[in-house]
Amino acid sequence: MxxxxxxxxxxxxxxxxxxxxxxxxxxxxxxxxxxxxxxxxxxxxxxxxxxxxxxxxxxxxxxxxxxxxxxxxxxxxxxxxxxxxxxxxxxxxxxxxxxxxxxxxxxxxxxxxxxxxxxxxxxxxxxxxxxxxxxxxxxxxxxxxxxxxxxxxxxxxxxxxxxxxxxxxxxAEAEAEAAEPAPGPVPVISPLVRRLARQNGVELRTLTGSGPDGLILRADVERAIGAAAAPAAPAEPDAAAAPAPAADAGEVRIPLRGLRGVVADKMSRSRREIPEATCWVDVDATGLLAARRAMNAAGGPDAPKISLLALLARICTAALARYPELNARVDTEAREIVRLERVHIGFAAQTDRGLVVPVVRDAHGRSAESLSEELGRLTGAARDGSLTPGELTGSTFTLNNYGVFGVDGSTPIINHPEAAMLGVGRIVPKPWVHEGELAVRQVTQLSLTFDHRVCDGGVAGGFLRYVADCVEQPAVLLRGV
CATH class of the missing domain: 2.40.50.100 (RNA polymerase II/Efflux pump adaptor protein, barrel-sandwich hybrid domain)
Known part of the structure; x- marks a missing residue:
């Protein structure tokens, strides 16, 4: 059998x-x-x-x-x-x-x-x-x-x-809700039917089930929802009645579920719990772009190219080594700041499914070439939807390149439970005073949003200034090598 x-x-x-x-x-x-x-x-x-x-x-x-x-x-x-x-x-x-x-x-x-x-x-x-x-x-x-x-x-x-x-x-489903109060249990066994009724305000006790022995099925709940949404029959005209308001032009409701729902919950929690502050600075990125061209030329035509995002990630790991206060999280229950030894850099990636943050593990131990390779792999996986849950969790610091959208600045919401996020605007030619003379340089804006519980403005400003110095003069990185 x-x-x-x-x-x-x-x-x-x-x-x-x-x-x-x-x-x-x-x-x-x-x-x-x-x-x-x-x-x-x-x-x-x-x-x-x-x-x-x-x-x-x-x-x-x-x-x-x-x-x-x-x-x-x-x-x-x-x-x-x-x-x-x-x-x-x-x-x-x-x-x-x-x-x-x-x-x-x-x-x-x-x-x-x-x-x-x-x-x-x-x-x-x-x-x-x-x-x-x-x-x-x-x-x-x-x-x-x-x-x-x-x-x-x-x-x-x-x-x-x-x-x-x-x-x-x-x-009876183990996951079903507790039995309803008197006058007796509602003839429903599916937790999905119960949830559908609860989400749409349908009182199950008022329904007559169409299933065996009066069992309430999903179709019964959907009929009740449809009946509640149907317009009421027009009443007899009343000359004394006030004029009815104009009809709604229509609306589209998009459920906050799946990825969009989790993003919404996480951002809301971040804003509730984290007292965030933002500081920013305009930076001459001409030197960084020149360094990238030189590195790629030295690797030969067949060598993998190093991306600009990889260089920025490498600069961030060096800055976090100098300012470890920002590679941290806050344990709100214990009222403790937890500093983290390993740096896992997340980077914001826009996909057809919505915003995701893939994570480069142990970024502090990677070279610029290794960072570029891993960033490219994760970006491709994000676009085709093949990222695993493990590749989307555990970041300790986030790098957000919103310049790809053609904007200069932003005050992003911190990726909870991290303590900071570095934002990078578009790089555009602008007039700039260089070596005492006015010149056209490649300029970008860097912004740092940080949790004011883990540090004060001095640490945040020092971190951002170090990043800016490395962007302007990449040789600064060699001091820490």
Missing amino acids: AEVKEFTLPDLGEGLTDAEVVRWLVEVGEVVAVDQPVVEVETAKAMVEVPCPYGGVVTARYGAEGEELAVGAPLLTVAVGADASAPAGGAEGPCSGGADGVVAEADGAGAAGDGGAGETSGAVLVGYGTGAPPARRRRVRPTPVSAAATPVNGVASGYGRHAVTPEVPVR
Whole structure:
């Protein structure tokens, strides 16, 4: 007898609590192997292909493409031990009911015994792997139907080619909210249905479920939302009534979820917690541009080119060695400043998904050439959406080159929980007094936004002045080599 196992959205690490379904890689009725990717999801940090730890026949998928699922919510169910040669049930099968699809538990405590459980996965993602048996084991138990619904090639009819209606579910989700107060529990088992109702102000007790035994399904909640949004019937004209306000010209609502939601939360937290201040200075970058040209020419035509951002990152690591107060964070609970020995430089990158901050690990130990290579690799990964969560976390200082947008200055929000961010404006030719004479030079503006709790203006000004000196005269770096 095949055993139906439920695979839930695993913990993808780095404190992520939900993910959006981008693309399903398998269909209901399809045979999957252990560790085969079954769905592509987008977290707040990266796109991830999620592998399934079970091998068997897919009996249900939970969540439509574009829907957001919480960690621990069902992703799909797999019939383990089914005959892989049996005809697939297809998307019209009995268990393809999306987020509201359910599988009835087998009767008896020993019905889901360990025998014949099939192969399971290794530890491919945080949150699941080998070891202890699954907490819940399920079988598909069909309701009585015609003789045409008998098993085919040993595959249970609950997921074979013959459509049957699942029985009333008898399980309650571990993640479901606590029972509602009297007069009794609401007939809802899906936490997704509960969340949809809560987000749209729908009182579940007022609904009559269309599912078995009055079970409230997602469709019931969506109908209630639609009914609430429908315009009320026009009232009889009242000459004494005040004139109605002009109709709204229309609005577009964009959910703050996924990457955009995390960015919004992080920026809001930064502004709430960090008393930030900004100082800036105009700098003659002609010398830095000349140094870059010389370095690239010395490497030959086939050598990798060193980017301007890499040189700025190298200058920042030297400045942080002189002013370690800015390579720090504040532990608000302990009321302590935590200075960090290693420098992990994040750099702001604009992508189709939104603003991301890839991280160059151990930037203090890298040469300009190594920094340029790693910055190029991370930039390419950011553009094609292949950055891993680990490549988007852990920065201790951020470099923000907003000059690529054609602007001169900015007062950016600090990348919480860091203590500082250096911003670089566009480099443009401007009149400048050079060696006592007016000349046209390549000028840029540098701005430093810093957490005023970790240092005062003297440290921040000293850091920014050192960076500016290195930009104007790159030979200054050689003093610290």
